[in-house]
Amino acid sequence: MRVSIALSVALMLAVTAAQAMTVDAKALARFDASYVKCEAQFPDMRGHRDEAYLSLWKVRLDDTARAQLAAVRKGATYQAERRRVAKGSAKGAAAAASSPLEQQCHALWGEAQRAMKSKAKP
Numbered sequence: 001m002r003v004s005i006a007l008s009v010a011l012m013l014a015v016t017a018a019q020a021m022t023v024d025a026k027a028l029a030r031f032d033a034s035y036v037k038c039e040a041q042f043p044d045m046r047g048h049r050d051e052a053y054l055s056l057w058k059v060r061l062d063d064t065a066r067a068q069l070a071a072v073r074k075g076a077t078y079q080a081e082r083r084r085v086a087k088g089s090a091k092g093a094a095a096a097a098s099s100p101l102e103q104q105c106h107a108l109w110g111e112a113q114r115a116m117k118s119k120a121k122p
Contacts, residue, residue: 055115
């Protein structure tokens with residue numbers, strides 16, 4: 001009896017957390033711009049953008065989450081922020097910024113890999 005109650009509560013919390021996920025369009029646009037730079041330095045990261053983003057929030061990548069991210073990326077707020085970030089990047093970045101970027105890419109990729117491993121476990 002106690003096990004089923006605990007399981008029910010855990011399931012309700014998991015469902016509530018997944019449903020409650022909201023994506024900040026501006027933050028996603030900035031994340032995507034940074035992730036492109038990481039992909040350029042670390043080819044293993046290519047193709048895992050959504051999974052890496054969701055791993056930061058401890059959310060698993062599924063069709064619902066993928067659709068939500070796609071919808072946000074089509075929105076006006078995301079597009080405007082993406083243009084703003086691109087304009088700022090076009091002005092040029094300091095060469096010294098590559099070291100912190102490299103550290104951030106490593107940290108992000110490590111977190112994404114942990115999330116992918118936990119997803120693979122039954």
